[in-house]
Amino acid sequence: MYALSWNRFRSALLGGCLVLAACGSSPPQPARVSVAPVDFSGSWELDFSQSDTVNDAYDHIMRDLQRQIRKQQEASQGGVAVGGMAYGTAAGIYALARMAEIVTEPQLLDIKQTEREVTVKREGSFALECDFGPGSTGVVESPFGREACGWLHDQLVYQLVLPDGLRISHRLTVSPDGQRLQVVTQLSTRSVSQPLVVAQVFNRYDPNRTGIHCTQTLSKGRVCTTEKPGQ
Amino acid sequence: MSRLSRLLLCCLAIACLLQSAALRAEQAYLDVGIVVFDPGVPEQDTAGADKIFPNIRRAEAVYLPVELRRVMENSGDWGAVRVMPSASDLVDLTVAARILESNGQRLSLQVTARDATGQAWLDQAYTAAAAEADYPVTGDGDPFRSLYTHLADDLRTHLQALSPKDLERIRLVARMRYAAGLSPEAFAGYLGGGGDAPYTLLRYPAPDDPMFERVERIRKQEYLFIDNVDEQYGRLHDNMAQTYNLWRQYRYEQAAYQAGYEQRAESREDNDRHGSFAAMLRDYSTYRSYRMQQQDVSELAGGFNNEIGPTVVETRGKVFRLSGSLDSRYREWRGILRQIFALESGLPAAPAAPPAGADHSAAQSE
Numbered sequence: 247m248y249a250l251s252w253n254r255f256r257s258a259l260l261g262g263c264l265v266l267a268a269c270g271s272s273p274p275q276p277a278r279v280s281v282a283p284v285d286f287s288g289s290w291e292l293d294f295s296q297s298d299t300v301n302d303a304y305d306h307i308m309r310d311l312q313r314q315i316r317k318q319q320e321a322s323q324g325g326v327a328v329g330g331m332a333y334g335t336a337a338g339i340y341a342l343a344r345m346a347e348i349v350t351e352p353q354l355l356d357i358k359q360t361e362r363e364v365t366v367k368r369e370g371s372f373a374l375e376c377d378f379g380p381g382s383t384g385v386v387e388s389p390f391g392r393e394a395c396g397w398l399h400d401q402l403v404y405q406l407v408l409p410d411g412l413r414i415s416h417r418l419t420v421s422p423d424g425q426r427l428q429v430v431t432q433l434s435t436r437s438v439s440q441p442l443v444v445a446q447v448f449n450r451y452d453p454n455r456t457g458i459h460c461t462q463t464l465s466k467g468r469v470c471t472t473e474k475p476g477q
Numbered sequence: 478m479s480r481l482s483r484l485l486l487c488c489l490a491i492a493c494l495l496q497s498a499a500l501r502a503e504q505a506y507l508d509v510g511i512v513v514f515d516p517g518v519p520e521q522d523t524a525g526a527d528k529i530f531p532n533i534r535r536a537e538a539v540y541l542p543v544e545l546r547r548v549m550e551n552s553g554d555w556g557a558v559r560v561m562p563s564a565s566d567l568v569d570l571t572v573a574a575r576i577l578e579s580n581g582q583r584l585s586l587q588v589t590a591r592d593a594t595g596q597a598w599l600d601q602a603y604t605a606a607a608a609e610a611d612y613p614v615t616g617d618g619d620p621f622r623s624l625y626t627h628l629a630d631d632l633r634t635h636l637q638a639l640s641p642k643d644l645e646r647i648r649l650v651a652r653m654r655y656a657a658g659l660s661p662e663a664f665a666g667y668l669g670g671g672g673d674a675p676y677t678l679l680r681y682p683a684p685d686d687p688m689f690e691r692v693e694r695i696r697k698q699e700y701l702f703i704d705n706v707d708e709q710y711g712r713l714h715d716n717m718a719q720t721y722n723l724w725r726q727y728r729y730e731q732a733a734y735q736a737g738y739e740q741r742a743e744s745r746e747d748n749d750r751h752g753s754f755a756a757m758l759r760d761y762s763t764y765r766s767y768r769m770q771q772q773d774v775s776e777l778a779g780g781f782n783n784e785i786g787p788t789v790v791e792t793r794g795k796v797f798r799l800s801g802s803l804d805s806r807y808r809e810w811r812g813i814l815r816q817i818f819a820l821e822s823g824l825p826a827a828p829a830a831p832p833a834g835a836d837h838s839a840a841q842s843e
Contacts, residue, residue, distance in 0.1 A: 250821055276570035306626065308657070330639075331529045337753075338752055341753060341754035341757060342757075344754050344758075345754065345761065348758070348761065349761070363789035371765060371769075372764075372765050372772060373768075375708075388764075388767060390760070390763050390764045390767045391760070391764040391767075408757070408761060409760055409765055410751060410752070410757060410759075410760045411751075411752065411758045412757045412760060412761065414761075434753055435496050436752065437751075437752035439776070468578070
């Protein structure tokens, strides 16, 4: 029963994201809020059975583009027949898919959330940080890229634009019971008309289930103990 | 005159000379109060290489004045040099500073020094840069010792430009300001000026004035309190020195790596075809490395707090109050001294500043 409602929830979200993605390359801008509408905090591990693979996303976008081409061919009626997808487009999609493999690689997320910020630590990659406290613009600019974040209703959205034009966005949504987290990652570039979308599902887990608690210290590095914090 | 009388007269003259030299020497030393530094934490969060970690800045605000105190003490130019939680009329010269920059590579302070007459000795920024050879810090070394030495030298230059009479005047004004602070009714008339105008000594009470003797006794009691506070600042400094120096070293290395990385990334030839996988991968990898470096520094700051935090919390009754509630505790202690003085003298006590969030139990336990 629960799995059914979650699947519906997931399908609705993903459907919404795909519709938004198909509408153009500039998704709606996230809003700045003073209080986080949803609590994402906790440790999350990737649920492979519920998540898309990059292959799925690649197949989906290829099918979609081929369908569009067929429609164009049918509509051209006597015009110059297009034999198939342009090499540049196919290569662009393939490049996006390879990038998606790298971007969606992290399998563990550790989310810390306070009244004014959310930090999504991703295993093996940089953390996604969003400060929505007073005075913060939510934008991090550097010579290497521009990061922006904010809320889109109950979704937390991070957008990254890199100098060569690659745009990466992550939309985080938590299930109504707070046990599952969906991360929809969208990659787009100027050379491909459609974005590549990968939806991943993460389940909440207890990082201390092994009984080991670790703290980062400066002189001793990572210090672990079997004692519970505060003992 | 007999030989014996001449000898006695000679001894007396020598004794007088020695006494006057000793008196002059004693008068030449000014007592210095270094106020815990302003951490200089902006209201808005900072990012990038200039990122400020507020908890570390607050620890630095206590650590750095102790370094300055030790340099000034070692110079032998001053009387007692103490680190104080807030400015006070107790001392002859007050040194205050705001931390403008502190990141392991550079230390920059905006320093003001003002004597008891209100005369500004200096108001300027001091900056020092660390070199690779300064790390790791060994013994009681400090990568920014040159800043403190430069500052102490400037203060000494100003000190040496003053005549013994000037120094004596500063010391007397300090005493009278303290007395007037305790009982304006009895002592305010001894001083002229105030506010923006420099303080001047209009007259001075007789050395055996019983009221002034009481003031001196209260003043000594306040000195005892401040000495205790100063000792605690010193202990905090010594406790955090190892971790703090490691933190500065890591920040230095991180900043050096970051600068090198940015330079390499900017000068890298762009041979990859626009929109190709190679071009996208290059951009993404560069950005990922850049952000991970930045976030590593924040992690290190967290590690610093995990070590220093408990020390500060553990000694909250002693050390953290030095920057926060000790200030109010100090004000409360001064209020008690004022009341004692009022009881003894029969004069109304000067209104004390209300202790903001004062820890009454702590003050009572003193």
